[in-house]
Amino acid sequence: MxxxxxxxxxxxxxxxxxxxxxxxxxxxxxQQAPQGVPPQYxxxQQAPxxxxxxxxxxxxxxxxxxxxxxxxxxxxxxxxxxxxLLDLLIIAGPMYALGFIDLAMAEDAATADPGVxxxxxxxxxxxxxxxxxxxxxxxxQTIGKKVVGISLRNEADGSTLGFxxxxxxxxxxxxxxxxxxxxWLWPLWDAKKQTFADKICSTVVIKVDKG
Numbered sequence: 673m674x675x676x677x678x679x680x681x682x683x684x685x686x687x688x689x690x691x692x693x694x695x696x697x698x699x700x701x702x703q704q705a706p707q708g709v710p711p712q713y714x715x716x717q718q719a720p721x722x723x724x725x726x727x728x729x730x731x732x733x734x735x736x737x738x739x740x741x742x743x744x745x746x747x748x749x750x751x752x753x754x755x756x757l758l759d760l761l762i763i764a765g766p767m768y769a770l771g772f773i774d775l776a777m778a779e780d781a782a783t784a785d786p787g788v789x790x791x792x793x794x795x796x797x798x799x800x801x802x803x804x805x806x807x808x809x810x811x812x813q814t815i816g817k818k819v820v821g822i823s824l825r826n827e828a829d830g831s832t833l834g835f836x837x838x839x840x841x842x843x844x845x846x847x848x849x850x851x852x853x854x855x856w857l858w859p860l861w862d863a864k865k866q867t868f869a870d871k872i873c874s875t876v877v878i879k880v881d882k883g
Contacts, residue, residue, distance in 0.1 A: 744830070746865040747822040747877040749857075758816030763800045767793030809838030813880075821882040827864070827874045837873060844869035 767790070774787030804814045812823035812832045824841075826833060833841065847868045848855025855868035864876055 744878040744880075747879050748865065749859045751820050751822050751879070752859065752877055755814065755816035755820045755822055758819055759804055759814050762815055763797050763804065767797040769793070770796075805838055805842065806835055809833050809835040817877075818882070821880055822877050823880045824875060824877050827870075827876045830878075833873075833875065837875075841869050841873045841875060844872045847872065 770789040770793035771786065773789045777787065777789075808814045808817070808824055810832060812825055817823060824833060824838070825831065826837075845855075845867070848858075858867050859865040859870075864870075866876060870876060
């Protein structure tokens, strides 16, 4: 049998190792992955985040981690108070302003009953309060929190709370006010800067980039 015999097509292919057919491992042929191991396509594999690290929620600013802890920096008490006062002004300020319009229009301010402007202000305050609660549950930030650069998150994984849990946390603030408002001051010395409501609901308030 000679190489190139037309009656034997198998004789037309040179044996392994000759030019045109380098064995595996030589240039021109990719290495075959071991059995049971999926082939790689050039995409680097990313290691999972360390336990306790908080990835940013979709659409949220980045959260730089605290060295050695895997947890973003916690918001101090002053930032939380500032955000609370801003939110209170946004919710209640227009309501009282409209109430003063009623007083100014009354013949006798001392005996005047609440007027139509005050009731419009009450409706606004209720609507804005629920809007703020929705934003806090879905994004972690009310308007005040966004201005000062803090965000409310679940302690376990850094995710946002959702409306239901955010609403329950608001109710849990009742506990903060019962023992002489001690729960509101607890973040001043607490290691996780949590109020009693935060501890009940397993939440933390962290610093994030403004904007």
